[in-house]
Amino acid sequence: MSGINKKKLQDWFWAYFMILPTVAGTLIFSIWPLIQSFYLSFTEWGAFGSYDWGGTVNFERMLGDSVLWQALRNTIVFTVGSVPFGIALSIIVAVLLNTKIRGMSTYRTLYFLPVVTMPVAVAMVWRWLYNADFGLLNHILSTVGIAGPRWLTDPNYAMISLIIVSIWSSIGYNMVIFLSGLQGISKQYYEAAEIDGANSFVQFFRITLPMLSPTIFFVTVTSLISSFQVFELIFTMIGINSPVIRHTQSVVFYFYRQAFVNMDKGYAAAISLVLFVIILGVTIVQFRLQKRWVHYE
């Protein structure tokens, strides 16, 4: 009896010993900063790390901060514009690239390329494409007699331009996940459907999509989270001094401005806390809703 207990203890010891690095890393680099920033959101910040307890002053300030509300609106517009289209396009690309044709790996690599390219390099190239006076896009439009808009500096177009780049750069990553999801679907379903006379459209909507729904769920959750946290796209494509920054800045960009330009880390922490609650809420809702549409085999 005591022998078994000893062995069990030893097992536990080694198990915990093995996961210690990960647990310690998470505690030190994720959980502790989380607690810290929760605390900081109730402080008023001074120079060089000095701060005073401010109670709910940051949250009261938030209520009257119209720029923050606009940033939140921008973030939602960006998310609604980029996530559904991005996922739909990724599924289509993944399905098309799940066939057996020559040079398939080349196509897959091409679609994945944006994922491994430096974001700053991507932004540079897109800024040049979008340049209203010397850019390729407007040049092409002008050859068919269309005067192209100021893609990145017209408030009516800047957000759409950002969404396009965001979708373009996310397709590759999502596609790889969808591909692995597609390859997990048993061939038998399709064979059975074919015998029953279902064409490929019916097969796609009745077999592929339902069987892919766990993958779609995963990609939707991660895409929404990263889309709510969009920052570097705005930082590199629009810039803090652009005349359209108010119409395009996200909550995280506004957080950056408060934390690192205005050096008001208390207010910045409060903003990040609110964003955290929003993302948490959206994610919980998604998990609740998944019962209605996600099919697990």
Place this chain on the structure above:
Amino acid sequence: MKRFSIVLVLALVAALGLSALAQAQVTLSYRFWDLNQAPAMEAIARAFEAKNPGIKIEIEVIPWSQYWTNLETAATGRNLPDVFWLNATNFELYASNNMLVPLDDWLAKSDLISLDDYPPALAAIYNYRGKQYAIPKDMDTIGLWYNKELFDAAGIPYPNADWTWDDFREAAIALTDEENQVWGFAAELSLQSGFGNTIYQAGGYVVNEDRTKAGLAEPEAIEGLKFWTDLINVDKASPSMAQMTDTEPISLFESGRAAMYFTGSWNAVRFNANEYTKDRVDVTVLPKGKQRAVIIHGLGNVIAANTKHREEAWKFVEFLGSREAMEIQAATGTVIPSYMALQDTWVKSIPQFNLQIFLDQIEWAVPYPVSVRARHWQQLLTDCLTPAWAGEISIEEAAQEAQRQVQEVLDSERR
């Protein structure tokens, strides 16, 4: 085992000996951001070490993009490098929080340097509440750069030192050729090389001398701001704000699409290296408003309050400001040395540009406007003025809003 102990003892002895040596030697860290200037700084450090055998200088280059965050973290942990560069925008934040050592007592006794060696408006930037905290390292002023080829093509005489705002405006309009997308001027939204200058030229101010009051909504300041927005939105003699966001104003100037551009002496090297601008552009003093004015700025070498070697750090800062160090710096031609007696060397470094005007303007130079939270309000100021530059709101409206927001920051500094 025995052999092992002998090795251990030997190692211990060696370590002790080394640390004894190290104690006789003081090592100072010297931090800055500009990699281009690293060779000159390295040479200066070596020259200093040769003269001061007991002191070693360790250079740390941190890129601009991380410099300020990095410095702030270091200051928070009272772990600043012994000697480092500061600029005007950040200086008062560090000085007001007792992060720096005042240099006045040493300066009074120094045989090597005196504040009179540097332009007064430049030295004044690093004076906080009557105490001098930095020795100016270099300096810059703003000039009116122009494209000779475009002036020739339009048959307009080149700008000269007698030009007034009206002359400037007239020429800018005449040089604009809407059809060919050529503009007389690129009216960049910039405090240092743009509207800051014209506000002082109109007799206004950005912030007053004791940093208690912003002057942005005063009639003079509005006149200085209107100079810019009129050229863009009334005269159409400058590309729109949207165009200047898509393509940087300096690029418009460098590609012959803007005939005139205000920018600092620091771009002389850039224009000289550019095949297009090298022989096509020149520079003159800024046009005169109600009065003459130009913004002067320069970096300073400071000593951290947390240094363990104050005397040694002063020796190094003193040397950095001395003729010998400035000669090494001037030879590279990248920046104007703050040491006035040596500024001619820089003027001669690019003979085809009339660089002398940058020095001539020292006479009426005003310090770059700052306060303790300058970095904060300078961004707010840009944010507030942008819609007026874009023609969405009037400049009066923008100036009122800027005044309100900047004043709020200034008020918060005194709490």
